[in-house]
Every structure is written in structure tokens, then in C-alpha cells.
Amino acid sequence: MNFDRIDMEALEKELIALRREFHTCPEAGWTEFRTTARIIEELEKLGLPVQYGPEIHVREKMYGLPDDAALEACYARALEETNRKDLVEKMRGGYTGCLAMIEGELPGPTIGIRVDIDCNEVDESSSDLHKPAAEGFASLHKGLMHACGHDAHTAIGIGTAKILSAYRDKLHGKVLLVFQPGEEGLRGAASLTAAGHFSKCDYFLGAHVGILKNQEVGTIAVSAHGFLSSTKLDAVFHGVPAHAATPDEGKNALAAAATAALNLLAIPRHQQGPSRINVGTLHAGSGRNVIPEWASMSLETRGKNGEINAFMEESARRVLEASAAMYGCTCDIRFMGSAGSIDCDPALAHKVKRILADVDGVKKILEDVDFNGGEDVTTMMRDVQEHGGKATEMVIGMPLTAPHHNGFFDVSEEVIGLGARVFASIALEIDEA
Ligand SMILES: [Zn+2]
Incomplete structure (x- = not known):
């Protein structure tokens, strides 16, 4: 697809700026108050209905919540850092993350697209060899860092919303965009899943940047295996x-x-x-x-x-x-x-593979790669599959400056625009359940 209704170059610049902003203010699982408020602001600009706060969670399934003192300290920090106190106040106690629904004008399936938004408990390098430090967007939160690329994932989710909002007349069915808190430690998916948000999804898509070692930007795997329980x-x-x-x-x-x-x-x-x-x-x-x-x-x-x-x-x-x-x-x-292990659905992976062949910037498509790690997207995928839907987790390749969860980790920012085009193209091309 080419998205000629949108100035893609300008959008990519905007998404990179957003990613850098998220990188500067990383928040760990269940404390993504400022991050969620910023996401909601962007979604509101598009006129999208957004759900957030206690209504999207099931308290007893919010695993691994920080203690009250830690939650309150992060909440206070977020209030200092945002001018949308109204949004942050609704999340007090750890009710972070949000969901947005994009309604297409044509009949069709419901497609869930999930990105994760939390950071790692890692000290970011201050070396001039580390781009965020050299260019002035390193973490301002001591001991916290986006060292797994979830800042890029968040920007990709917002980019997907921006593209799809411009093409609602071409969109079959609807897209449920999921900005999941607390992926690190496999904590956030269970609560959102227990609240029943995904049971009506005919398709469900996730993606992670960089898991394949040192691939050039443009390499995408349409499914993965080897999710460790x-x-x-x-x-x-x-x-x-x-x-x-x-x-x-x-x-x-x-x-x-x-x-x-x-x-x-x-x-x-x-x-x-x-x-x-x-x-x-x-x-x-x-x-x-x-x-x-x-x-x-x-x-x-x-x-x-x-x-x-x-x-x-x-x-x-x-x-x-x-x-x-x-x-x-x-x-x-x-x-x-x-989180459990899971099998991606080959039928959906094949559909995605066909669609990606026409996506600007996709150079090499891999079919089924070894994820070799845990991901709690599997909790959501399993729920979709148990309700008769199909799910897959993609991997968006990029060169790595350092391993994930390391203070030198950085993303190749070209993956942000690419990731948004990938998700948006899939959502626009799938027209039946
Ligand atoms: Zn990650």
C-alpha cells in the first residue's frame, strides 16, 4: 500500500520525536502514568474513543504491582511531568495502559494490534558512543531505561492509529489498538485479558523490534516460535x-x-x-x-x-x-x-506474508523465527485463539548496538515508520474474518 493521503516523511519525523520523548521519561511496569497520558493525548487528537484507568483492568490479575510507596512516588513524578493531570489522576494505583478502537466504514473483522509501553530497570549509558546520550535524549529517570525498544513500540502504535484514522473509509471492520503496560516481568497482559477485551478479536497481531540478531532494517518475520513459558x-x-x-x-x-x-x-x-x-x-x-x-x-x-x-x-x-x-x-x-508458550497461526502468518510483500521498506520476509524468550503477548494470543480467532507475533529486524536490557541498547529509528506501515497495511488489507 502507499499511503498517499499522508505526508509519510513528516509522520516518520513526528514518530521519531515521540519515541525520543518516551525514551527520555521511561516508566516501569504499572507506573506508565505519564507515558499513557501522552499516548491518550495523541489518540484524542485523532478523535478516537480511548478506554483507560480502572475500567480496563481486573485488579486481582494485575500481577507484580510495585508496593504502594513506589506507586505513589512514580505517580507524583508523573504529575510533575505532565500537563494532563486529569488523565494521570484516573490511573492512580497502577491502572496504566489504554485501549483505542478505530471503526472502519466497511463491514469486516475485528483486529487487535498490541504494543507494550513499559521500560526496564537498567541504568542508561552516558557514553558519547551511545546515541541517546550523545544527542541529548537519554533517560532522565535514574535506574530506568527503555532498553528493550518499547519506546519505539509505543511510537509504532501511535503511528498505526494516525495512518488508519486517515483511511477509515477503506478499513473493513475495526481495529482495537492495545497499549499494554507491564510487559517486563510478564505482568500486564493477564489483567487486560481477564477483563475480556480480546475475546471478540478475529485476528490479533503483536511485534517486537530487534529480537533477530543484527538484521538490516526491512527484515520482518511474520511469525515466531520458541516463546519460553x-x-x-x-x-x-x-x-x-x-x-x-x-x-x-x-x-x-x-x-x-x-x-x-x-x-x-x-x-x-x-x-x-x-x-x-x-x-x-x-x-x-x-x-x-x-x-x-x-x-x-x-x-x-x-x-x-x-x-x-x-x-x-x-x-x-x-x-x-x-x-x-x-x-x-x-x-x-x-x-x-x-506467560506461556504459544503457536502462531500459520494461516494468518501466510496472509501477513502476502501483504508485507507490498509494504514500502520491507526488504526481506522470514517465515518463522526462534523468539528464544518470554513475551506476555502470548497470554492475549492464547485468549484470542481459545475464542476462535487467529494470532501471530512478528519480529521487526534491525542491527543491534548492544543486547536487549543493556545500558547501550538503542533502536534503529527507521523501524518506527516501518512498523506503523506494517501494522496499518495488514489492518487495511484483511477484509474478512
Ligand atoms: Zn521487550
């Missing part, structure tokens, strides 16, 4: 404090947690396929001469399929409990998020 857990060890001179009066939570950490990494691997385990953080204790009363740990398990991940998760829970028991401590294990 994953579970995220927090564990808090409780002991008894005592003077270091009288250790027999204490119960050492630090020792319990350290024992757990090493033995978690020693869980035997499953014969049926790949698995992963990571202990990502470990904090403990209060002072040099005090038997540590507490320790907290964040960890995750992964597996090629649900069965292997369940084996890893059960093993991890056993190690945590047993390590606590060894030192006379107790351990609270908190479920923080999860």
Missing part, C-alpha cells in the same frame, strides 16, 4: 535478629537466602528440553554485627513448554522452602507474573 517469583526470608556475639539466639535469613540462591542454580535440567533459572536480585541484612533478620530475592524460571517450566517452578519453590527450613527461617513466596 516463564514464571516470576519474589521470595522473602524471615529469620530472627540477634547480636553477632550470640548467634545461637538468632535465625540467619541471609544464610538461608544465599543457600537458596546457589541451590536454585543447581536445579537439574529437564530431559525434554531447554529451561532457565535466574536469581536476579538478592538483598539481606541490616548491619555488620547483627544476625540478619530478613532477605529478599527476585527470581524467574523458564521452560520450552508449560510442563518444563512447571518442573522448574516446583523445584524452585522446594529449594526456597527447604533452604529457609535449614536455618530455622520461613519463606514467603509471592507470584509476580507469568
Whole structure:
């Protein structure tokens, strides 16, 4: 398709500026207050109906919410950074993300398009070799960074809305645009899915930039496999404090947690396929001469399929409990998020492949690539499939300056306009369920 009703060059510049703005103000899962408000502002300019706030979520499915103090601190920061306090106020408590419906003028299917909007807990490089630092749009939020390209995803979603809004007379059916919070840690999709937003989608599309290593811009995979099943857990060890001179009066939570950490990494691997385990953080204790009363740990398990991940998760829970028991401590294990593996629908992938052949800027189309990671888009895709719809997750290739989740990560900004053209073309070309 060529979108001759739109000055695409100007739109691409505008989307790059938006991406840089999001990059400057990254917000982690369930705290994307400013980000969501900014998205809504752009969607409102197009006259689109936008749903946001508590009405789009199911509170008990909002996994891995930060504690109240952290939520309030981020909320206060967002109020400082926005001139749309009215929007931000409706999201207080973590109700971030939004949904927009674009109604076509022709009859046809409902197509869900999902982008994720949260950042990573990563310190951004300040090196002159890192473009956001060199060009003045690096993160202003210490310890937070868009290091997975979700700033680009957000801009792609807005770009898709802008293009489709100009072609509603050619659009069959409707497009549900999903700006999902909390992808990192696999936390956000369950709440939106439980609220029933996707059960009426005939088709559902997601995309991630850069997962294929060092492809030139213009390479797109129309489907992926190898989404690892994953579970995220927090564990808090409780002991008894005592003077270091009288250790027999204490119960050492630090020792319990350290024992757990090493033995978690020693869980035997499953014969049926790949698995992963990571202990990502470990904090403990209060002072040099005090038997540590507490320790907290964040960890995750992964597996090629649900069965292997369940084996890893059960093993991890056993190690945590047993390590606590060894030192006379107790351990609270908190479920923080999860996602399953999934199969993309080949019929939809084929349709997408045909459509992409005519999209400006697409140079090479791959059919089915190894995603080799977790993505909670799978939670939404599964829901669509269980209700009779078809779903696929695409990968938009680009050269990588550094791995995802690294302080030097950056996106090739040409993927933003390209991604918007890809989503918009698919939505405009699919005319029946
Ligand atoms: Zn990501």
C-alpha cells in the first residue's frame, strides 16, 4: 500500500520525536502514568474513543504491582511531568495502559494490534558512543531505561492509529489498538485479558523490534516460535535478629537466602528440553554485627513448554522452602507474573506474508523465527485463539548496538515508520474474518 493521503516523511519525523520523548521519561511496569497520558493525548487528537484507568483492568490479575510507596512516588513524578493531570489522576494505583478502537466504514473483522509501553530497570549509558546520550535524549529517570525498544513500540502504535484514522473509509471492520503496560516481568497482559477485551478479536497481531540478531532494517518475520513459558517469583526470608556475639539466639535469613540462591542454580535440567533459572536480585541484612533478620530475592524460571517450566517452578519453590527450613527461617513466596508458550497461526502468518510483500521498506520476509524468550503477548494470543480467532507475533529486524536490557541498547529509528506501515497495511488489507 502507499499511503498517499499522508505526508509519510513528516509522520516518520513526528514518530521519531515521540519515541525520543518516551525514551527520555521511561516508566516501569504499572507506573506508565505519564507515558499513557501522552499516548491518550495523541489518540484524542485523532478523535478516537480511548478506554483507560480502572475500567480496563481486573485488579486481582494485575500481577507484580510495585508496593504502594513506589506507586505513589512514580505517580507524583508523573504529575510533575505532565500537563494532563486529569488523565494521570484516573490511573492512580497502577491502572496504566489504554485501549483505542478505530471503526472502519466497511463491514469486516475485528483486529487487535498490541504494543507494550513499559521500560526496564537498567541504568542508561552516558557514553558519547551511545546515541541517546550523545544527542541529548537519554533517560532522565535514574535506574530506568527503555532498553528493550518499547519506546519505539509505543511510537509504532501511535503511528498505526494516525495512518488508519486517515483511511477509515477503506478499513473493513475495526481495529482495537492495545497499549499494554507491564510487559517486563510478564505482568500486564493477564489483567487486560481477564477483563475480556480480546475475546471478540478475529485476528490479533503483536511485534517486537530487534529480537533477530543484527538484521538490516526491512527484515520482518511474520511469525515466531520458541516463546519460553516463564514464571516470576519474589521470595522473602524471615529469620530472627540477634547480636553477632550470640548467634545461637538468632535465625540467619541471609544464610538461608544465599543457600537458596546457589541451590536454585543447581536445579537439574529437564530431559525434554531447554529451561532457565535466574536469581536476579538478592538483598539481606541490616548491619555488620547483627544476625540478619530478613532477605529478599527476585527470581524467574523458564521452560520450552508449560510442563518444563512447571518442573522448574516446583523445584524452585522446594529449594526456597527447604533452604529457609535449614536455618530455622520461613519463606514467603509471592507470584509476580507469568506467560506461556504459544503457536502462531500459520494461516494468518501466510496472509501477513502476502501483504508485507507490498509494504514500502520491507526488504526481506522470514517465515518463522526462534523468539528464544518470554513475551506476555502470548497470554492475549492464547485468549484470542481459545475464542476462535487467529494470532501471530512478528519480529521487526534491525542491527543491534548492544543486547536487549543493556545500558547501550538503542533502536534503529527507521523501524518506527516501518512498523506503523506494517501494522496499518495488514489492518487495511484483511477484509474478512
Ligand atoms: Zn521487550
